Amino acid sequence: MSDQRTGTGAGDGTAPGPAASTAGGHEELDALWDDPPGLWGRLRAVQNDKVGTRLVLTGFFFLLLGGTVDSFVMRLQLARPEQDIVSPQLYNEMFTNHGSVTMFLVILPIFEGFAILLLPTMLGSREMPFPRLGAFSYWTFLFGGLLYYSATLFQLVPDAGWFAYTPLSLNEFSPDLALDFWVLGLGVAEVGAIAAAVEIIIGILKMRAPGMTLTRMPLYAWAMLVTAFMILFAFTPLIVGSLLLELERGFHMPFFDPDRGGSSLLWQHLFWIFGHPEVYIQFLPATGVVSMVLPVMVRRRIAGYTWMVAALVAIGFLSFGLWAHHMFTVGLPGVVLAFFAAASMVIAIPAGVQIFSWLATIWNGRVRWNTAFLFVVGFLVIFVAGGITGVMVAAVPFDQQAHDSYFVVAHLHYVLIGGVAFPMFAGVHYWFPKFTGRLMDERLGRLSFWLLFLGVNVTFFPMHIVGLLGMPRRVYTYPEEYGWGVYNLISSLGLLLIIPGLGLFVLNLAWSLRRGEEAGNDPWGADTLEWATTSPPAQHGWTVPPIVHSRHPLWDQDDLHRGEPQVERLVHALAEWPLRWRAALVIGTGDARPVEIFRVSGPSIWPLATALGVVGIFASELLKLRWGIVASAVVVVVCALAWNRPDPPPMTRDEELDFERTHGVPVRAYGSLVVPRWGMGLAILFASIFFGSLLLGYFYLRLENPVWPPEGVVEPSLLVAGISTLLVVAGAGSVYGGLRAIREDDTGGLLRGLLAGTAAAAVGGAILVVDLLGLDFGSTDHSYGAIFHTLASASLVVVLFACIMACSTAVYAAKGHYHAYRLSPVDNVSRFWIAAAVLWVLSIGTLYLSPYLT
Amino acid sequence: MSATDPASPRIAEEPPDNPSTIRLWVLLLAGPVLWIGHFMVVYLFAEAACAARESDDIPFFGTGAIVTIVVASTLVAAGLTALATVAAWRGTRGREADATAMGWAGVLLGALSIVAILAVGLPALAIDPC
Numbered sequence: 001m002s003d004q005r006t007g008t009g010a011g012d013g014t015a016p017g018p019a020a021s022t023a024g025g026h027e028e029l030d031a032l033w034d035d036p037p038g039l040w041g042r043l044r045a046v047q048n049d050k051v052g053t054r055l056v057l058t059g060f061f062f063l064l065l066g067g068t069v070d071s072f073v074m075r076l077q078l079a080r081p082e083q084d085i086v087s088p089q090l091y092n093e094m095f096t097n098h099g100s101v102t103m104f105l106v107i108l109p110i111f112e113g114f115a116i117l118l119l120p121t122m123l124g125s126r127e128m129p130f131p132r133l134g135a136f137s138y139w140t141f142l143f144g145g146l147l148y149y150s151a152t153l154f155q156l157v158p159d160a161g162w163f164a165y166t167p168l169s170l171n172e173f174s175p176d177l178a179l180d181f182w183v184l185g186l187g188v189a190e191v192g193a194i195a196a197a198v199e200i201i202i203g204i205l206k207m208r209a210p211g212m213t214l215t216r217m218p219l220y221a222w223a224m225l226v227t228a229f230m231i232l233f234a235f236t237p238l239i240v241g242s243l244l245l246e247l248e249r250g251f252h253m254p255f256f257d258p259d260r261g262g263s264s265l266l267w268q269h270l271f272w273i274f275g276h277p278e279v280y281i282q283f284l285p286a287t288g289v290v291s292m293v294l295p296v297m298v299r300r301r302i303a304g305y306t307w308m309v310a311a312l313v314a315i316g317f318l319s320f321g322l323w324a325h326h327m328f329t330v331g332l333p334g335v336v337l338a339f340f341a342a343a344s345m346v347i348a349i350p351a352g353v354q355i356f357s358w359l360a361t362i363w364n365g366r367v368r369w370n371t372a373f374l375f376v377v378g379f380l381v382i383f384v385a386g387g388i389t390g391v392m393v394a395a396v397p398f399d400q401q402a403h404d405s406y407f408v409v410a411h412l413h414y415v416l417i418g419g420v421a422f423p424m425f426a427g428v429h430y431w432f433p434k435f436t437g438r439l440m441d442e443r444l445g446r447l448s449f450w451l452l453f454l455g456v457n458v459t460f461f462p463m464h465i466v467g468l469l470g471m472p473r474r475v476y477t478y479p480e481e482y483g484w485g486v487y488n489l490i491s492s493l494g495l496l497l498i499i500p501g502l503g504l505f506v507l508n509l510a511w512s513l514r515r516g517e518e519a520g521n522d523p524w525g526a527d528t529l530e531w532a533t534t535s536p537p538a539q540h541g542w543t544v545p546p547i548v549h550s551r552h553p554l555w556d557q558d559d560l561h562r563g564e565p566q567v568e569r570l571v572h573a574l575a576e577w578p579l580r581w582r583a584a585l586v587i588g589t590g591d592a593r594p595v596e597i598f599r600v601s602g603p604s605i606w607p608l609a610t611a612l613g614v615v616g617i618f619a620s621e622l623l624k625l626r627w628g629i630v631a632s633a634v635v636v637v638v639c640a641l642a643w644n645r646p647d648p649p650p651m652t653r654d655e656e657l658d659f660e661r662t663h664g665v666p667v668r669a670y671g672s673l674v675v676p677r678w679g680m681g682l683a684i685l686f687a688s689i690f691f692g693s694l695l696l697g698y699f700y701l702r703l704e705n706p707v708w709p710p711e712g713v714v715e716p717s718l719l720v721a722g723i724s725t726l727l728v729v730a731g732a733g734s735v736y737g738g739l740r741a742i743r744e745d746d747t748g749g750l751l752r753g754l755l756a757g758t759a760a761a762a763v764g765g766a767i768l769v770v771d772l773l774g775l776d777f778g779s780t781d782h783s784y785g786a787i788f789h790t791l792a793s794a795s796l797v798v799v800l801f802a803c804i805m806a807c808s809t810a811v812y813a814a815k816g817h818y819h820a821y822r823l824s825p826v827d828n829v830s831r832f833w834i835a836a837a838v839l840w841v842l843s844i845g846t847l848y849l850s851p852y853l854t
Numbered sequence: 855m856s857a858t859d860p861a862s863p864r865i866a867e868e869p870p871d872n873p874s875t876i877r878l879w880v881l882l883l884a885g886p887v888l889w890i891g892h893f894m895v896v897y898l899f900a901e902a903a904c905a906a907r908e909s910d911d912i913p914f915f916g917t918g919a920i921v922t923i924v925v926a927s928t929l930v931a932a933g934l935t936a937l938a939t940v941a942a943w944r945g946t947r948g949r950e951a952d953a954t955a956m957g958w959a960g961v962l963l964g965a966l967s968i969v970a971i972l973a974v975g976l977p978a979l980a981i982d983p984c
Contacts, residue, residue: 214878215955306955310962317886318970321893333904333984335924338977339897346970590875590952703902706909 025575026543033126033540033582035603044603046131047539048116049435051138055113055196058142059106065149066101068502070094072495075459079492081480091476092159096182099162103278104186105145107420108231111285112137112196115224118431119200121530121537122218124209124546126584127600129202129675132607132643133195139611140192147615147622148185151178158182161474163275164245166256166267171249177622180249184618187242190235191614194686197231200224202678205589209529210567211548213592215309218528218551219302222309223288226316227281232682233320234277236689241270244697244790250621253779253786255697261783263704265330266697272323273693280319282416284312286423287354290376293423293430294358296526297373298365301552304357311350311357318347328399337396344394351387355380371445375426378453382418386411389464404474407467413460425452425505432509433523437535438516441508448504455497462487527552532560545571545585548592570594570663579659579667581650586674594665598672599650606643613639641808646670646817646825653821673824680828684835687798691839694791695846701783702850709851710782720771721848725841727764728799731757732837735806739830745820747813754810757833758803765799768792768844788847795843802836805829878953881945881960884938885967892931892971896924896978904984920983928975932968939964 035045045051074094077085086094116134120127128134151157156178160169169179204225208217245267247253254260256267295302302308321343328337358380367373389411393399402408425448433439466487471478478484522531529546530537531554547563550556561571574583574597582600587593613635620628649670651659656667702708709715738753772792779789809829812818818826903915903923915923942960945953 213952215952215959306959307962309955310959310966313882313959314886314963314966317890320890321897321974333900334981335900335920335978335983336897336904338981339893339900339974342973342977343893343970346966346973349966349969588875590878703905 025580026538028580029540029543029575030538032580033538040605041603043608044605046135046601046603046607048120048128048131048134049537049539051131051134052113052115052117053435054138055109055116055141058138058145059108059110059113062101062105062145063110064502066097067106068499070098070101072499074098075492075495077476078478078488080489081478081482081485083477086476088476089159092474093157095474096158096161100148100158100182100186102416103162104189105141105148107282107416108193109141109189110424111224111227111282112193112200112231114427115200115228115285116196116203117435118530119203119221119224120207121434121533121541122528123204123207123221124212124529124542124548125203125207126540126542126545127207127582128199129207129584129672130199130601130679132601132604133199135604136607136611137192137195137199139608140195140614141189143611143615144185144188144190144192144618146185147188147619148181151181151185156181163268163271165271166245166248166264169245169249169267170256171252180246180622183242183246183249184622187239187246188615188618190239190242192611193231194235194239197228197235198679198682198686200228201232201682202675204228206586206675206678207584208587208592209546209548210571210585210587210594211563211592212587214590215306216548216551216592219291219305219308219312220285220288220528222312223284223291226312227284227288230277230281230284230316230319232686233689234274234281236686237270237693238274240690240693240697241267241274244270246621247786247790250624251779253790254781254783255701255786257783260781261701261705261710262786263701263783265327266700266704268327268330269323269700270693270697272326273320275326276323277319279412279415280315282420284315286379286420287312289423289427289430290358290379292526292528293372293426294376295361295365296430296524297368297370297376298362299368299525300361300365301527301555302357303360303364304353305551307353308357311353314350315347318343318350322347325394325399328396329403341394341396345391348387348391348394355384355387370429371440371442371449372426372429374446374449374453375422375429378449379418379422379426382414382422382453382456386414386416386418390415402467404472405467406463406471406473409473410460410463410467413456413463417456417460422452425449428509430524431530432512433516433519433535434530435536436513436516437519438512439519439523440512440516444504444508444511448501448508451497451501451504455494455499455501457494458497459491459494462490466491522554527555529553529560543575545574547571566664567594570665573659573663581669583667586672596666596668596672596674597659598668598675599647599670602647604643606639610636610639610643637804641804646812668824670822671824673827676824676828677831680831684832687835687839691791691794691843694787694794695843698787698791698846698850701787705783709777709784713777713782713784715851716775716788716848717771718848718852720767721844724764724767724771725844727760727767728840729837731759731761731764731802732833733757734760735802735833736830739823739826742813742818742823742826743820747816747818750813750818750826751810754806754813754829758806758810761799761803765796765803768796791843791847795840798836798839802829802833805832877945878956881942882956882963883960884942885935885960885964888931888935888938889967889970892927893974895931896927896975899923899927900983907984917983921978924975924978924983928971928978931975932971935964935967935971939968 033047035041035047035050073086074091077083077091116128156176158164158178158181160174160179164179164182167173204221244255248255248257254262256262256264258264291302291308322340324332324336324340325344389407393402393408393411429440429445466484469484471484519535521533521535524531532546533541544561546553546560547567553560561568573579574585579597582602583597584600585594586596586598588595613632616632616635617629620626620632651667651669656669659667734753734757738750738757741749741753772789777785779785806829809825812825900920903920906914939961942957942964945957945960
């Protein structure tokens with residue numbers, strides 16, 4: 001049987017795959033990993049299926065709200081020339097809302113949620129590494145979306161376009177609160193996006209089945225890994241940009257106002273450093289989905305796996321060198337235009353590698369023409385068309401003609417609908433049976449595919465032509481004599497195909513959920529691990545985690561639990577006593593050998609409470625309740641501390657050691673050593689990107705102002721900078737000393753290190769605060785003062801966080817929580833302190849030294 | 855139970871990962887990291903040099919100097935990327951299938967990065983920089 005399945009791929013879905021063992025304690029484990037029942041239980045839910053499904057459904061809800069209703073009214077308005085169904089103001093609000101919702105509240109949560117839902121089963125692990133962080137990510141995303149949408153209730157809908165260019169988005173031209181809803185509502189959602197990205201990175205790198213080395217990972221996992229890193233690198237500059245925009249709108253700090261030394265281009269840079277990678281952040285998960293669906297539907301291994309991995313990584317990097325191609329008409333130096341044009345064209349190479357790899361796979365395979373595959377083909381056709389217009393607009397002279405015309409609108413909808421929406425539909429048809437146990441209806445599916453495929457082309461193809469004829473985007477109407485009427489009418493008629501297509505898709509979902517054909521474990525004869533589990537999978541996913549020897553375990557392996565004797569014993573032990581708690585396996589990143597077993601955190605109300613605190617910060621700023629910001633920040637800190645309160649370990653130290661002697665892998669029932677270390681590493685990476693973006697902002701403003709600091713401002717005091725920096729660095733050294741002490745089981749030394757470090761850093765911070773208060777320039781007079789105060793305050797906040805962490809660690813240390821074998825929190829706090837000191841040196845050094853040096 | 859007990863392994867001292875993992879990542883990512891590094895260097899330099907030319911009466915960098923610096927750094931970056939690609943190529947000769955596949959992906963990424971570095975930097979020869 002195994003011979004038959006190797007080589008050209010699996011059978012037609014009839015051949016039974018290798019069985020996944022559910023022996024021993026299946027029900028018990030299922031109950032152990034389930035979320036508690038009732039409303040209170042739902043609010044505390046952290047389980048990956050629940051969190052993932054919620055994210056996907058909420059994203060889909062926002063799609064129906066912002067993706068379809070707005071576009072229907074806009075197309076109605078544009079169907080004929082010189083109509084006035086909607087006013088220009090309402091039209092502005094609609095295109096702003098359409099862009100903002102689809103870019104921030106739809107595609108990203110759907111893909112992040114889907115990854116959280118799917119990855120553990122697909123990778124052969126039981127959970128994501130930080131279930132509570134996943135729940136937090138969902139709540140922040142939901143509240144952010146609702147905060148943004150609540151603008152509608154107050155008739156304060158943002159109207160400055162989805163990229164909110166300054167000065168249009170500043171107080172002078174947008175005096176009411178509409179833009180604050182945009183900045184703050186989406187800001188909350190951005191926090192959620194970053195939290196989910198951290199979860200996804202660590203889930204992929206550290207929590208896979210034993211034996212699933214990096215090059216045995218499904219391409220979907222590679223795609224999500226690259227995507228999650230991109231989210232971290234792209235969303236952080238956006239958060240910085242949003243922060244500066246809100247500081248200018250709410251506190252009159254002039255970052256973007258040229259009259260006071262600011263630069264309106266700084267906003268465009270910060271926005272597009274996020275904005276262009278964002279397109280690929282949406283596209284890469286879609287390519288991951290296609291790379292899973294397509295090989296199964298053509299019953300053939302993907303052609304060029306390594307080429308695909310290289311293409312995913314290449315797109316991840318190259319996408320960060322394209323942002324200024326949105327700014328070809330703002331007057332950048334010629335050579336800079338050339339840099340960005342070249343990078344924009346080179347990225348077509350890895351994208352092309354992917355396309356040819358899929359085509360080669362289809363060429364070699366035997367196609368099953370079902371709905372999922374039809375959507376894949378639709379994706380290939382529409383996306384290639386959008387990709388080619390993308391290379392066209394990468395050419396500077398062409399772009400300067402097509403810029404801000406309907407040609408660009410046609411291009412981006414071909415890319416996003418073809419490249420992202422169609423793979424989503426394919427993915428839903430493909431994985432629906434896994435998570436519901438029922439197949440989606442084929443006839444409804446095909447009908448909805450053809451309606452959507454024809455509808456999308458009828459709607460968006462004429463936009464290329466009308467764009468080349470000169471129709472600008474974002475106009476609410478146009479005169480008849482321009483001759484644009486017929487193209488716009490065709491575009492609008494296309495919507496009459498898209499809307500029933502979407503309707504049929506929703507109907508199909510609802511119908512199939514109740515009446516669909518029973519799917520069984522593996523209806524497609526697929527190759528990846530999730531198809532070996534029951535449909536829907538158990539709460540804990542895997543009773544006995546699988547052992548992987550191939551990229552296509554279900555095609556190549558006869559038994560999913562066969563392996564080296566020791567590993568085999570270990571995975572079976574995971575189903576039995578003494579591990580009857582939420583035990584999950586951590587593996588080595590490269591070699592995929594088990595490195596530890598740790599307890600995954602359980603249901604908790606604190607993620608929801610913390611998310612409420614976060615949204616409280618943003619909502620208070622919206623209402624200009626400045627005390628509310630401080631109060632909400634306190635809520636966040638208190639809730640985060642409660643969230644991380646250690647539970648009593650379910651095993652004694654002797655039991656842990658006993659297990660370790662038998663199986664050769666340490667058990668950390670009190671909490672992992674490896675996973676939080678990665679979490680802290682990514683948190684430090686986030687902080688570094690945050691400060692990197694602020695520092696780039698500083699130097700950008702410095703370049704824009706030939707006189708720096710401005711006339712009449714005295715250079716800052718080097719003595720203050722030197723003393724406070726010395727104290728903060730000494731504090732970090734002292735905390736590190738505490739870590740060294742606890743490695744020798746010296747709790748007293750740990751306490752001394754933590755408290756002395758906190759005291760030193762607090763004095764250093766206080767000196768800086770006193771200096772800031774006594775400066776002879778304010779934060780509102782000139783961009784110099786604005787960025788000076790912002791960067792200094794950011795450094796103070798990081799040191800404040802470090803002090804809070806040290807104090808909470810000291811409390812637990814005094815209670816005797818830490819030992820030489822139990823010091824993970826101390827280890828991480830010490831790392832954060834060192835990072836905080838480095839960031840302090842860089843930012844305070846820049847602020848106080850650069851006026852002397854330049 | 856203390857850390858000095860021979861039965862108790864020194865958990866805190868354990869390296870989090872197999873050291874060869876780091877080598878795998880370096881082989882894979884060296885090319886694109888050099889690309890983004892080069893890109894940011896030439897972009898920030900050109901932006902700063904051109905801004906300085908606008909505001910200063912006596913420009914610090916002449917047009918020729920900007921082109922020379924951009925092209926020189928492009929050649930240096932392309933050369934370094936070529937070295938990294940060769941190292942990844944050597945990595946493909948390892949016996950482990952995993953290292954081979956990652957090394958091969960590294961070779962592909964290195965080759966693409968060389969093309970991308972040259973494509974980004976060399977047009978400076980034909981364009982008025984500011």
